[in-house]
Amino acid sequence: MDLKILLVEDDAQFAEAMAEELRGFDHSVTVAADGSAALSAVDSDSFDAVVLDRMLPKVDGIAVLERLRRSDMTVPVIMLSALGRSVEKVEGLEAGADDYVVKPIAASELNARLHAMVRGRRWTAGGGDTLQAGDIVVSPTRFRAWRAGVALDLGKLEFKLLAEFVANADTVLSRAMLVERVWGYDFAPTTNIVDVHVRHLRMKLTAAGGDDPIVTMRGVGYMMRS
Known part of the structure:
Protein backbone atom coordinates (compact mmCIF):
# COMPACT_ATOMS: atom_id res chain seq x y z
CA MET A 1 0.00 0.00 0.00
CA ASP A 2 1.66 3.21 -1.19
CA LEU A 3 0.63 6.20 0.90
CA LYS A 4 0.69 9.95 0.48
CA ILE A 5 2.10 11.19 3.78
CA LEU A 6 2.51 14.60 5.37
CA LEU A 7 5.47 14.57 7.77
CA VAL A 8 5.41 17.52 10.18
CA GLU A 9 8.76 17.90 11.93
CA ASP A 10 10.85 20.96 12.84
CA ASP A 11 14.13 19.03 13.19
CA ALA A 12 15.34 19.32 9.60
CA GLN A 13 17.91 16.55 9.85
CA PHE A 14 15.47 14.09 11.41
CA ALA A 15 12.73 15.06 8.93
CA GLU A 16 15.01 14.56 5.93
CA ALA A 17 16.22 11.18 7.14
CA MET A 18 12.73 9.90 8.03
CA ALA A 19 11.20 11.18 4.78
CA GLU A 20 13.91 9.43 2.78
CA GLU A 21 13.36 6.15 4.61
CA LEU A 22 9.59 6.34 4.17
CA ARG A 23 10.07 7.01 0.47
CA GLY A 24 12.09 3.79 0.46
CA PHE A 25 8.77 2.05 1.27
CA ASP A 26 7.33 3.65 -1.90
CA HIS A 27 5.42 6.35 -0.05
CA SER A 28 5.08 9.92 -1.29
CA VAL A 29 6.23 12.24 1.51
CA THR A 30 5.69 15.99 1.92
CA VAL A 31 7.58 17.69 4.76
CA ALA A 32 6.25 20.65 6.77
CA ALA A 33 8.60 22.34 9.26
CA ASP A 34 6.01 23.89 11.61
CA GLY A 35 2.36 23.80 12.59
CA SER A 36 1.28 26.64 10.34
CA ALA A 37 2.86 24.98 7.31
CA ALA A 38 1.13 21.72 8.24
CA LEU A 39 -2.30 23.36 8.35
CA SER A 40 -1.67 25.06 5.01
CA ALA A 41 -0.58 21.76 3.45
CA VAL A 42 -3.69 19.93 4.64
CA ASP A 43 -5.91 22.75 3.40
CA SER A 44 -4.38 22.70 -0.06
CA ASP A 45 -3.83 18.96 -0.60
CA SER A 46 -5.17 15.57 0.49
CA PHE A 47 -3.10 12.98 2.36
CA ASP A 48 -3.59 9.37 3.36
CA ALA A 49 -1.91 10.01 6.71
CA VAL A 50 -0.12 12.65 8.77
CA VAL A 51 2.93 12.03 10.98
CA LEU A 52 2.83 14.96 13.39
CA ASP A 53 5.53 16.04 15.82
CA ARG A 54 4.07 17.27 19.08
CA MET A 55 6.53 20.08 19.86
CA LEU A 56 6.43 22.47 16.92
CA PRO A 57 7.12 26.18 16.42
CA LYS A 58 4.30 28.64 15.60
CA VAL A 59 1.46 26.17 16.20
CA ASP A 60 2.22 23.10 18.33
CA GLY A 61 1.11 19.59 17.45
CA ILE A 62 -1.82 19.47 19.88
CA ALA A 63 -3.22 22.72 18.48
CA VAL A 64 -2.78 21.43 14.91
CA LEU A 65 -4.71 18.28 15.80
CA GLU A 66 -7.50 20.19 17.48
CA ARG A 67 -7.89 22.50 14.48
CA LEU A 68 -8.01 19.53 12.10
CA ARG A 69 -10.68 17.76 14.11
CA ARG A 70 -12.74 20.92 14.62
CA SER A 71 -12.73 21.28 10.84
CA ASP A 72 -14.06 17.70 10.54
CA MET A 73 -10.86 16.56 8.85
CA THR A 74 -10.65 12.83 9.49
CA VAL A 75 -7.20 12.22 7.99
CA PRO A 76 -5.42 9.58 10.14
CA VAL A 77 -2.73 11.11 12.37
CA ILE A 78 0.22 9.54 14.17
CA MET A 79 1.62 11.88 16.80
CA LEU A 80 5.39 11.57 17.17
CA SER A 81 6.96 12.96 20.34
CA ALA A 82 9.85 12.80 22.76
CA LEU A 83 7.24 13.20 25.52
CA GLY A 84 6.19 9.74 26.60
CA ARG A 85 4.41 9.97 29.96
CA SER A 86 0.90 8.50 30.16
CA VAL A 87 -0.66 11.93 30.71
CA GLU A 88 1.02 13.23 27.54
CA LYS A 89 -0.15 10.23 25.52
CA VAL A 90 -3.69 10.73 26.78
CA GLU A 91 -3.57 14.41 25.84
CA GLY A 92 -2.44 13.60 22.30
CA LEU A 93 -4.98 10.84 21.78
CA GLU A 94 -7.84 12.87 23.21
CA ALA A 95 -6.89 15.77 20.93
CA GLY A 96 -7.62 13.46 18.00
CA ALA A 97 -4.50 11.41 17.25
CA ASP A 98 -5.10 7.88 16.01
CA ASP A 99 -1.77 6.71 17.40
CA TYR A 100 0.93 8.16 19.65
CA VAL A 101 4.55 7.11 19.22
CA VAL A 102 7.50 8.05 21.40
CA LYS A 103 10.78 8.96 19.69
CA PRO A 104 13.07 7.47 18.60
CA ILE A 105 11.27 5.10 16.26
CA ALA A 106 12.59 2.99 13.40
CA ALA A 107 11.17 3.81 9.98
CA SER A 108 10.12 0.16 9.60
CA GLU A 109 7.94 0.37 12.73
CA LEU A 110 6.49 3.72 11.67
CA ASN A 111 5.70 2.23 8.26
CA ALA A 112 3.92 -0.73 9.89
CA ARG A 113 1.90 1.60 12.13
CA LEU A 114 0.92 3.74 9.14
CA HIS A 115 -0.28 0.68 7.22
CA ALA A 116 -2.25 -0.61 10.21
CA MET A 117 -3.84 2.78 10.83
CA VAL A 118 -4.87 3.39 7.22
CA ARG A 119 -6.05 -0.21 6.82
CA GLY A 120 -8.35 0.32 9.79
CA ARG A 121 -9.77 3.48 8.27
CA ARG A 122 -10.48 1.67 4.98
CA TRP A 123 -12.00 -1.40 6.62
CA THR A 124 -15.29 -2.71 5.29
CA ALA A 125 -17.44 -5.67 6.24
CA GLY A 126 -19.63 -8.14 4.40
CA GLY A 127 -18.44 -6.99 0.99
CA GLY A 128 -20.18 -3.62 1.39
CA ASP A 129 -19.36 -0.35 3.04
CA THR A 130 -21.95 -0.46 5.84
Missing part, protein backbone atom coordinates in the same frame (compact mmCIF):
# COMPACT_ATOMS: atom_id res chain seq x y z
CA LEU A 131 -22.59 -2.26 9.11
CA GLN A 132 -26.00 -2.48 10.77
CA ALA A 133 -27.44 -3.25 14.20
CA GLY A 134 -31.18 -2.74 14.48
CA ASP A 135 -32.05 0.63 12.98
CA ILE A 136 -28.46 1.92 13.27
CA VAL A 137 -26.30 1.91 10.15
CA VAL A 138 -22.61 2.80 10.08
CA SER A 139 -20.37 3.39 7.07
CA PRO A 140 -16.76 3.00 8.27
CA THR A 141 -15.38 4.01 4.88
CA ARG A 142 -17.32 7.29 4.77
CA PHE A 143 -17.29 8.04 8.50
CA ARG A 144 -21.05 8.44 8.52
CA ALA A 145 -23.81 6.92 10.65
CA TRP A 146 -27.60 6.97 10.66
CA ARG A 147 -30.41 5.93 12.98
CA ALA A 148 -33.78 5.17 11.42
CA GLY A 149 -32.52 6.88 8.28
CA VAL A 150 -31.55 10.11 10.07
CA ALA A 151 -27.89 11.14 9.92
CA LEU A 152 -26.08 11.30 13.26
CA ASP A 153 -23.75 14.19 14.06
CA LEU A 154 -20.89 12.40 15.80
CA GLY A 155 -17.40 13.37 16.83
CA LYS A 156 -14.47 11.21 15.76
CA LEU A 157 -14.30 9.15 18.96
CA GLU A 158 -18.08 8.84 19.19
CA PHE A 159 -18.12 7.48 15.65
CA LYS A 160 -15.35 4.98 16.38
CA LEU A 161 -17.15 3.89 19.53
CA LEU A 162 -20.44 3.43 17.68
CA ALA A 163 -18.74 1.49 14.87
CA GLU A 164 -17.19 -0.84 17.44
CA PHE A 165 -20.55 -1.43 19.11
CA VAL A 166 -22.35 -2.06 15.81
CA ALA A 167 -19.62 -4.40 14.53
CA ASN A 168 -19.95 -6.39 17.76
CA ALA A 169 -23.70 -6.14 18.33
CA ASP A 170 -25.08 -8.45 21.05
CA THR A 171 -21.54 -9.00 22.35
CA VAL A 172 -20.36 -7.58 25.66
CA LEU A 173 -17.37 -5.26 25.26
CA SER A 174 -15.37 -4.53 28.39
CA ARG A 175 -14.06 -1.06 29.09
CA ALA A 176 -10.52 -2.38 28.57
CA MET A 177 -11.46 -3.70 25.12
CA LEU A 178 -13.01 -0.37 24.15
CA VAL A 179 -10.00 1.58 25.41
CA GLU A 180 -7.71 -0.58 23.27
CA ARG A 181 -9.84 -0.66 20.12
CA VAL A 182 -11.24 2.88 20.08
CA TRP A 183 -8.53 4.93 21.78
CA GLY A 184 -5.56 2.69 20.96
CA TYR A 185 -4.21 2.89 24.49
CA ASP A 186 -1.83 0.17 25.64
CA PHE A 187 -2.35 1.28 29.23
CA ALA A 188 -5.33 1.81 31.51
CA PRO A 189 -6.43 5.48 31.62
CA THR A 190 -6.93 7.01 35.04
CA THR A 191 -10.18 8.72 34.00
CA ASN A 192 -13.70 7.45 33.21
CA ILE A 193 -13.13 8.32 29.55
CA VAL A 194 -15.15 5.35 28.22
CA ASP A 195 -18.20 6.09 30.37
CA VAL A 196 -18.15 9.77 29.41
CA HIS A 197 -18.08 9.03 25.68
CA VAL A 198 -20.73 6.32 25.97
CA ARG A 199 -22.97 8.82 27.77
CA HIS A 200 -22.50 11.38 24.99
CA LEU A 201 -23.15 8.72 22.33
CA ARG A 202 -26.34 7.60 24.09
CA MET A 203 -27.63 11.17 24.15
CA LYS A 204 -27.15 11.49 20.39
CA LEU A 205 -28.69 8.08 19.66
CA THR A 206 -31.80 8.88 21.68
CA ALA A 207 -32.14 12.58 20.79
CA ALA A 208 -35.09 11.86 18.48
CA GLY A 209 -36.88 9.84 21.16
CA GLY A 210 -35.73 6.32 20.26
CA ASP A 211 -34.87 3.65 22.82
CA ASP A 212 -31.34 3.46 24.17
CA PRO A 213 -29.72 0.54 22.28
CA ILE A 214 -26.66 0.40 24.57
CA VAL A 215 -26.94 -1.86 27.60
CA THR A 216 -24.70 -1.31 30.62
CA MET A 217 -23.26 -4.57 31.93
CA ARG A 218 -22.45 -3.61 35.50
CA GLY A 219 -18.85 -4.23 36.49
CA VAL A 220 -18.01 -5.41 32.96
CA GLY A 221 -18.72 -2.93 30.17
CA TYR A 222 -21.37 -2.35 27.51
CA MET A 223 -23.32 -4.16 24.82
CA MET A 224 -25.34 -2.90 21.87
CA ARG A 225 -28.63 -4.67 21.09
CA SER A 226 -29.17 -5.59 17.47
Whole structure:
Protein backbone atom coordinates (compact mmCIF):
# COMPACT_ATOMS: atom_id res chain seq x y z
CA MET A 1 0.00 0.00 0.00
CA ASP A 2 1.66 3.21 -1.19
CA LEU A 3 0.63 6.20 0.90
CA LYS A 4 0.69 9.95 0.48
CA ILE A 5 2.10 11.19 3.78
CA LEU A 6 2.51 14.60 5.37
CA LEU A 7 5.47 14.57 7.77
CA VAL A 8 5.41 17.52 10.18
CA GLU A 9 8.76 17.90 11.93
CA ASP A 10 10.85 20.96 12.84
CA ASP A 11 14.13 19.03 13.19
CA ALA A 12 15.34 19.32 9.60
CA GLN A 13 17.91 16.55 9.85
CA PHE A 14 15.47 14.09 11.41
CA ALA A 15 12.73 15.06 8.93
CA GLU A 16 15.01 14.56 5.93
CA ALA A 17 16.22 11.18 7.14
CA MET A 18 12.73 9.90 8.03
CA ALA A 19 11.20 11.18 4.78
CA GLU A 20 13.91 9.43 2.78
CA GLU A 21 13.36 6.15 4.61
CA LEU A 22 9.59 6.34 4.17
CA ARG A 23 10.07 7.01 0.47
CA GLY A 24 12.09 3.79 0.46
CA PHE A 25 8.77 2.05 1.27
CA ASP A 26 7.33 3.65 -1.90
CA HIS A 27 5.42 6.35 -0.05
CA SER A 28 5.08 9.92 -1.29
CA VAL A 29 6.23 12.24 1.51
CA THR A 30 5.69 15.99 1.92
CA VAL A 31 7.58 17.69 4.76
CA ALA A 32 6.25 20.65 6.77
CA ALA A 33 8.60 22.34 9.26
CA ASP A 34 6.01 23.89 11.61
CA GLY A 35 2.36 23.80 12.59
CA SER A 36 1.28 26.64 10.34
CA ALA A 37 2.86 24.98 7.31
CA ALA A 38 1.13 21.72 8.24
CA LEU A 39 -2.30 23.36 8.35
CA SER A 40 -1.67 25.06 5.01
CA ALA A 41 -0.58 21.76 3.45
CA VAL A 42 -3.69 19.93 4.64
CA ASP A 43 -5.91 22.75 3.40
CA SER A 44 -4.38 22.70 -0.06
CA ASP A 45 -3.83 18.96 -0.60
CA SER A 46 -5.17 15.57 0.49
CA PHE A 47 -3.10 12.98 2.36
CA ASP A 48 -3.59 9.37 3.36
CA ALA A 49 -1.91 10.01 6.71
CA VAL A 50 -0.12 12.65 8.77
CA VAL A 51 2.93 12.03 10.98
CA LEU A 52 2.83 14.96 13.39
CA ASP A 53 5.53 16.04 15.82
CA ARG A 54 4.07 17.27 19.08
CA MET A 55 6.53 20.08 19.86
CA LEU A 56 6.43 22.47 16.92
CA PRO A 57 7.12 26.18 16.42
CA LYS A 58 4.30 28.64 15.60
CA VAL A 59 1.46 26.17 16.20
CA ASP A 60 2.22 23.10 18.33
CA GLY A 61 1.11 19.59 17.45
CA ILE A 62 -1.82 19.47 19.88
CA ALA A 63 -3.22 22.72 18.48
CA VAL A 64 -2.78 21.43 14.91
CA LEU A 65 -4.71 18.28 15.80
CA GLU A 66 -7.50 20.19 17.48
CA ARG A 67 -7.89 22.50 14.48
CA LEU A 68 -8.01 19.53 12.10
CA ARG A 69 -10.68 17.76 14.11
CA ARG A 70 -12.74 20.92 14.62
CA SER A 71 -12.73 21.28 10.84
CA ASP A 72 -14.06 17.70 10.54
CA MET A 73 -10.86 16.56 8.85
CA THR A 74 -10.65 12.83 9.49
CA VAL A 75 -7.20 12.22 7.99
CA PRO A 76 -5.42 9.58 10.14
CA VAL A 77 -2.73 11.11 12.37
CA ILE A 78 0.22 9.54 14.17
CA MET A 79 1.62 11.88 16.80
CA LEU A 80 5.39 11.57 17.17
CA SER A 81 6.96 12.96 20.34
CA ALA A 82 9.85 12.80 22.76
CA LEU A 83 7.24 13.20 25.52
CA GLY A 84 6.19 9.74 26.60
CA ARG A 85 4.41 9.97 29.96
CA SER A 86 0.90 8.50 30.16
CA VAL A 87 -0.66 11.93 30.71
CA GLU A 88 1.02 13.23 27.54
CA LYS A 89 -0.15 10.23 25.52
CA VAL A 90 -3.69 10.73 26.78
CA GLU A 91 -3.57 14.41 25.84
CA GLY A 92 -2.44 13.60 22.30
CA LEU A 93 -4.98 10.84 21.78
CA GLU A 94 -7.84 12.87 23.21
CA ALA A 95 -6.89 15.77 20.93
CA GLY A 96 -7.62 13.46 18.00
CA ALA A 97 -4.50 11.41 17.25
CA ASP A 98 -5.10 7.88 16.01
CA ASP A 99 -1.77 6.71 17.40
CA TYR A 100 0.93 8.16 19.65
CA VAL A 101 4.55 7.11 19.22
CA VAL A 102 7.50 8.05 21.40
CA LYS A 103 10.78 8.96 19.69
CA PRO A 104 13.07 7.47 18.60
CA ILE A 105 11.27 5.10 16.26
CA ALA A 106 12.59 2.99 13.40
CA ALA A 107 11.17 3.81 9.98
CA SER A 108 10.12 0.16 9.60
CA GLU A 109 7.94 0.37 12.73
CA LEU A 110 6.49 3.72 11.67
CA ASN A 111 5.70 2.23 8.26
CA ALA A 112 3.92 -0.73 9.89
CA ARG A 113 1.90 1.60 12.13
CA LEU A 114 0.92 3.74 9.14
CA HIS A 115 -0.28 0.68 7.22
CA ALA A 116 -2.25 -0.61 10.21
CA MET A 117 -3.84 2.78 10.83
CA VAL A 118 -4.87 3.39 7.22
CA ARG A 119 -6.05 -0.21 6.82
CA GLY A 120 -8.35 0.32 9.79
CA ARG A 121 -9.77 3.48 8.27
CA ARG A 122 -10.48 1.67 4.98
CA TRP A 123 -12.00 -1.40 6.62
CA THR A 124 -15.29 -2.71 5.29
CA ALA A 125 -17.44 -5.67 6.24
CA GLY A 126 -19.63 -8.14 4.40
CA GLY A 127 -18.44 -6.99 0.99
CA GLY A 128 -20.18 -3.62 1.39
CA ASP A 129 -19.36 -0.35 3.04
CA THR A 130 -21.95 -0.46 5.84
CA LEU A 131 -22.59 -2.26 9.11
CA GLN A 132 -26.00 -2.48 10.77
CA ALA A 133 -27.44 -3.25 14.20
CA GLY A 134 -31.18 -2.74 14.48
CA ASP A 135 -32.05 0.63 12.98
CA ILE A 136 -28.46 1.92 13.27
CA VAL A 137 -26.30 1.91 10.15
CA VAL A 138 -22.61 2.80 10.08
CA SER A 139 -20.37 3.39 7.07
CA PRO A 140 -16.76 3.00 8.27
CA THR A 141 -15.38 4.01 4.88
CA ARG A 142 -17.32 7.29 4.77
CA PHE A 143 -17.29 8.04 8.50
CA ARG A 144 -21.05 8.44 8.52
CA ALA A 145 -23.81 6.92 10.65
CA TRP A 146 -27.60 6.97 10.66
CA ARG A 147 -30.41 5.93 12.98
CA ALA A 148 -33.78 5.17 11.42
CA GLY A 149 -32.52 6.88 8.28
CA VAL A 150 -31.55 10.11 10.07
CA ALA A 151 -27.89 11.14 9.92
CA LEU A 152 -26.08 11.30 13.26
CA ASP A 153 -23.75 14.19 14.06
CA LEU A 154 -20.89 12.40 15.80
CA GLY A 155 -17.40 13.37 16.83
CA LYS A 156 -14.47 11.21 15.76
CA LEU A 157 -14.30 9.15 18.96
CA GLU A 158 -18.08 8.84 19.19
CA PHE A 159 -18.12 7.48 15.65
CA LYS A 160 -15.35 4.98 16.38
CA LEU A 161 -17.15 3.89 19.53
CA LEU A 162 -20.44 3.43 17.68
CA ALA A 163 -18.74 1.49 14.87
CA GLU A 164 -17.19 -0.84 17.44
CA PHE A 165 -20.55 -1.43 19.11
CA VAL A 166 -22.35 -2.06 15.81
CA ALA A 167 -19.62 -4.40 14.53
CA ASN A 168 -19.95 -6.39 17.76
CA ALA A 169 -23.70 -6.14 18.33
CA ASP A 170 -25.08 -8.45 21.05
CA THR A 171 -21.54 -9.00 22.35
CA VAL A 172 -20.36 -7.58 25.66
CA LEU A 173 -17.37 -5.26 25.26
CA SER A 174 -15.37 -4.53 28.39
CA ARG A 175 -14.06 -1.06 29.09
CA ALA A 176 -10.52 -2.38 28.57
CA MET A 177 -11.46 -3.70 25.12
CA LEU A 178 -13.01 -0.37 24.15
CA VAL A 179 -10.00 1.58 25.41
CA GLU A 180 -7.71 -0.58 23.27
CA ARG A 181 -9.84 -0.66 20.12
CA VAL A 182 -11.24 2.88 20.08
CA TRP A 183 -8.53 4.93 21.78
CA GLY A 184 -5.56 2.69 20.96
CA TYR A 185 -4.21 2.89 24.49
CA ASP A 186 -1.83 0.17 25.64
CA PHE A 187 -2.35 1.28 29.23
CA ALA A 188 -5.33 1.81 31.51
CA PRO A 189 -6.43 5.48 31.62
CA THR A 190 -6.93 7.01 35.04
CA THR A 191 -10.18 8.72 34.00
CA ASN A 192 -13.70 7.45 33.21
CA ILE A 193 -13.13 8.32 29.55
CA VAL A 194 -15.15 5.35 28.22
CA ASP A 195 -18.20 6.09 30.37
CA VAL A 196 -18.15 9.77 29.41
CA HIS A 197 -18.08 9.03 25.68
CA VAL A 198 -20.73 6.32 25.97
CA ARG A 199 -22.97 8.82 27.77
CA HIS A 200 -22.50 11.38 24.99
CA LEU A 201 -23.15 8.72 22.33
CA ARG A 202 -26.34 7.60 24.09
CA MET A 203 -27.63 11.17 24.15
CA LYS A 204 -27.15 11.49 20.39
CA LEU A 205 -28.69 8.08 19.66
CA THR A 206 -31.80 8.88 21.68
CA ALA A 207 -32.14 12.58 20.79
CA ALA A 208 -35.09 11.86 18.48
CA GLY A 209 -36.88 9.84 21.16
CA GLY A 210 -35.73 6.32 20.26
CA ASP A 211 -34.87 3.65 22.82
CA ASP A 212 -31.34 3.46 24.17
CA PRO A 213 -29.72 0.54 22.28
CA ILE A 214 -26.66 0.40 24.57
CA VAL A 215 -26.94 -1.86 27.60
CA THR A 216 -24.70 -1.31 30.62
CA MET A 217 -23.26 -4.57 31.93
CA ARG A 218 -22.45 -3.61 35.50
CA GLY A 219 -18.85 -4.23 36.49
CA VAL A 220 -18.01 -5.41 32.96
CA GLY A 221 -18.72 -2.93 30.17
CA TYR A 222 -21.37 -2.35 27.51
CA MET A 223 -23.32 -4.16 24.82
CA MET A 224 -25.34 -2.90 21.87
CA ARG A 225 -28.63 -4.67 21.09
CA SER A 226 -29.17 -5.59 17.47
